[in-house]
Amino acid sequence: MPAADPKFLKYVDEHEDAFIARLKAAVEIPSVSGNLEYAKDVERMADWLVGQLTDLGVKAEKRGIGKHTLDGKEVDLPPVVIGSIGNDPAKKTVLVYGHYDVQPALKEDGWDYEPFTLTPDPKTGRLYGRGSTDDKGPVMGWLNVLEAHKDLGLEMPVNLKMIFEGMEESGSVNLDKFIESEKDKFFAGLDCMCISDNYWLDTKTPCLTYGLRGVNYYEIKVSGPDRDLHSGVFGGTIHEPMTDLILLMSKLVSPTGEILIPGVKELIAPVTQDEQEKFEKIHFQMSDIQGAVGGDQTLTDDTIKTLMGRMRNPSLSLHGIEGAFSAPGSKTVIPCSVKGKFSIRTTPNLGVENTTELVLKYINDEFKKLGSKNRCEVSLGHGGEPWVTDPNHYNFRAAHKATVAVYGQEPDYTREGGSIPVTLDFANILGLNILLLPVGRGDDGAHSTNEKIDKSNYINGTKLLGSYLYELAAEKKD
Ligand SMILES: [Zn+2]
Known part of the structure; x- marks a missing residue:
């Protein structure tokens, strides 16, 4: 039995167009953090986000986090946007993270579409645009969840705290200091955390990610x-x-x-039985990696050895x-x-x-x-440093059930071969279980030309994020 309120799921289906319009508005602001020329747009994006959150009933604000040198000039760092909704001691409190800045993109780089205009391809259902999947799509997913609850007059199943940063693509400068300074204030009383800023391993199988090299x-x-x-x-x-x-x-x-x-x-670290089983269940074929490499240079033909070589x-x-x-x-x-x-x-x-x-x-x-x-x-x-967390924690159990409810299949348990440095900052300073819950697919092309998110991933992703909160509320703490 899915824990999510059926009215919420129905609302998402009925508001696809409005949700896509929200993503379109977000993509239209070229919030490139790595280039001084776009500094005003980055600020505008933060204001836009605060406006959206406030309209949705969230107590939201921008917070300055100091200065840095960009293109030879000392300027303010993009602010972090924080927000919270709900303060019921009987409910769990979850922190979600996303980023509202994007990588640079110019049509001349080889884009088939205007990078800062969300362009749907009706044939494939793909939505092209810079930030569509990294990371505005997932951030809008959280806003969509909030909108559904506000419009339906539904109570949120958990207390939700949000942090959206504007500097992720340029090194998350000073984010660690902000987390440290707010540890006992904004970040007090958290039960667990969810970061939506990575991708499925392939194009078909949802996954939950519990480690980074x-x-x-x-x-x-x-x-x-x-x-x-x-x-x-x-x-x-x-x-x-x-x-x-x-x-x-x-x-x-x-x-x-x-x-x-x-x-x-x-x-x-020796491979545990539980780990071995999780690796054996991952949907992966050698042809996936051969396709990505553009040839057959793999060290082995064994899929598990290949996955472990990349992840653990x-x-x-x-x-x-x-x-x-x-x-x-x-x-x-x-x-x-x-x-x-x-x-x-x-x-x-x-x-x-x-x-x-x-x-x-x-x-x-x-x-x-x-x-x-x-x-x-x-x-x-x-x-x-490398990072790994407990994939059997109630935070992961909740996401597992939400995935089964939305996608009708069990998620793969993956670890990323690369790093997502902010994860470590949150883990080390706040000492929380952190779930990496991707919305987009492995072929979305984050950082690349023709970045996209599939409409189904965006819409189902919204259902997934919302359902995860319901499952989290229903889950017994360990
Ligand atoms: Zn990202």
């Missing part, structure tokens, strides 16, 4: 002579930095993807060499200093600190073995 980015700098040299004159007479660097980089990862840094493999095991990728000769032609230069770049996608137990310790020790030891007279420095550029 971290990422540590490293640089190995090998330097020797104080100027670039000619191989005809100096080849065969000196220790060449590039030769040392290539050797070091070759010792980081095997061609089969095995990380060769001692101690890393040993830290990987660490990986090491070599990215490039700065200072190397890379132009076309056959220049006979010996570069005097080169920097090799690589990163490790990390999983639980592989924190930034302990992983970095292993990396530095290994590369320095290997460099000593070379007997080279060059200098070698290894450094961490930036590090982000």
Whole structure:
């Protein structure tokens, strides 16, 4: 028995057009956070959102979070929009997060549509436009839920708090400070949290996401002579930095993807029975990844190993060499200093600190073995911790039931191979169970040209978000 009020579900079906019009109005404001030219539009978007929320009965406001430097100018950061509705101690209180800023988009980038005009394709049911899926679609989904309840005179099943930020696409600067400063004020009394800012793994199966990999980015700098040299004159007479660097980089990862840094493999958390079962149930075919890659270069034909390789095991990728000769032609230069770049996608137990310790020790030891007279420095550029939460928490059970009720199928339980850094800020500071509940599909093209959301995902997504709140209210706390 679905817990959601049938009147709510019916309302959503009957108001498709109005909901699409709301998304259209949101997409029309080009709230690009990464470009000073759009600063006024970002502010306008925040005002628009506060206006919508207020009309829907939410106590909403903009909050300044300091300044930053954009395009060489010191300017105010886009405000966060916070809102709350309901304050019944008998109900659960849930925090939802979304972002109202978007990635840049120009028609000339290769869009088939005006990026800031929501354009429906009646044949496919797709709604094209920047922000349609990332993340205005899901944010409008929450507003649609509020509208239905207000118009029908239905009580919300939970107390709802909302935070919508305007800086997600540009690094969420100062959001952590805001969360910290409001921990015992706006964020007091929360039971759990829901973030709608990721995607289904494929195009058919709804999913709930309970983990993210971290990422540590490293640089190995090998330097020797104080100027670039000619191989005809100096080849065969000196220790060449590039030769040392290539050797070091070759010792980081095997061609089969095995990380060769001692101690890393040993830290990987063992696969639990529950985890194994969740991976076995994921709807996934090798052709999905081959399609996305554009060829068959997969490390294995085993779907579970492939999924675990992407979601729950660490990986090491070599990215490039700065200072190397890379132009076309056959220049006979010996570069005097080169920097090799690589990163490790990390999983639980592989924190930034302990992983970095292993990396530095290994590369320095290997460099000593070379007997080279060059200098070698290894450094961490930036590090982000991995995150995983309990997928059997009542927060997830509620979303599971809501998914079954709306889509008639069980959700996949996934973990993202990439990172969503704000998740970590909320998790660390507020100590909550966080559910990542995607609305859009795996092929929506967030950040890309022709970004879209399928109409069915937007409408069913609205039902899903609303139903989740009802299921949450009905769920027994652990
Ligand atoms: Zn996003």
